[in-house]
Amino acid sequence: MMCGAPSAAQPATAETQNIADQVRSQLEEKENKKFPVFKAVSFRSQVVAGTNYSIKVHVGDDEFVRLRVFRSLPHENKPLTLSDYQTNKAKHDELSYF
Template sequence: MTDAKQILGGWSTEEPVNADVENICTEAGKQAGVHFDVCIPKTFRHQIVAGKNYLVKVKVGVEKYLHVMIFQALSCHGEKLTVLGVQYPKTASDPLEPFKIKH
């Protein structure tokens, strides 16, 4: 869902993961070569830019979470996914806040 009051280029509010975001996380994980025994996307935020940024809270174990930032290019560019960054370890109560990406 897109927050009707979302500022252009701003981040949405945190919401439960839907099937589309779950598929994006699965594909991004494959491309990044990331593997956890447990990998359950829980909540996400998004930002519309020249494509879409996703910030997702993912459960990866008992009381273990990570935050992953994923960029999805526009469909005219093949909807390519790029993992921009990961923060780990995190907890269930850690706020899902955009973070600086190290290049």
């Protein structure tokens, strides 16, 4: 992968699920609701001065959300940040950068 270029969409991994789990409370606070399910389905990553992750998450029924999460460089020792998100997505919606 080239620095700055987003990766192709790929199935979520245990690491992807862990990243999603770490920002779940940030999303639930912003949306003022608890999600009954929170299962990462697919993701893309982009190396910048850290890493941006775009993650599609199943949140129950036929509803999906897209998360954009930023992981800073290790030496900065900062928590993961939910940079942006989109709700009311469907399973077939493409995981594009937003």
